[in-house]
Amino acid sequence: MHKVEDAPVTVPQTVFGFDFGIKRIGVAMGNTMIGQASPLAVIKSIDNQSRFAEIKALIDKWGPTRFIVGLPLHPDGAEHEMTARCRRFANQLHGRFDIPVELVDERYSSAVLSQKRGEVIDDRAAAVILQQYFDQLPY
Template sequence: MPNIKSAMAFDYGLRWIGCAIGQTITGSASALPALRAKDGIPRWEEIEALLKEWRPDVVVVGLPLNMDGSESEMCQRARKFGNRLHGRFGVRVEFSDERLSSFEARGQILEQEASQDFKAQGVDSLSACVILESWFREHSA
């Protein structure tokens, strides 16, 4: 991953968009507060503020592929979101398979908190962490 030091990930959803920031040196990610969306449309000024604050070298958007690897309607919407990020802000955007990220994030919350209140525990942003850390592993080889 030459020239990439930091990356931001988004777990796109219709009501919430999970966010995470991470570094290639450690290959780890930290959750940022999830952003509200209305029917999949984010508040672009909030995304712009995040991009200005963190200045990532690349933005990774999770693709919710079907378990057989085919694209779902949500996958198409996530691609559109990523393309808009690139078009509006000129950031480099990559996509990453996120099929099991929400499942893994829920498991982590259950392990740590013994709670099933996933929204209160930030499952969307934790999913973005899982997406980003998976992307780091895929691109470190």
């Protein structure tokens, strides 16, 4: 018979979710203990150096151990131009920060959000993507 103190201890991990876009990148944060994602930031930098500098500042502040990147696909699952860009972004994240990256199907994630004209929802879309990841974890 196992005692409670014999049970393996699972350390909560901070996880970042990304909704990649050409003009903006939405960032969300959550942890594996609570399993709930929250919007964190919208990165509006236009060049890679500035984008990754802002991401680095968030990493330094929050210390994530895993990245989740939304992978856009056509409704039938076919890939398109943004799919390749998101894969490249995910590879760059892993290469620059040496943090594991997982891709999550982001089809319909923006449809979950009601968007008012001109409202930036990228951080909330990132939270939906990250929540999809948390929802499939075996707790």
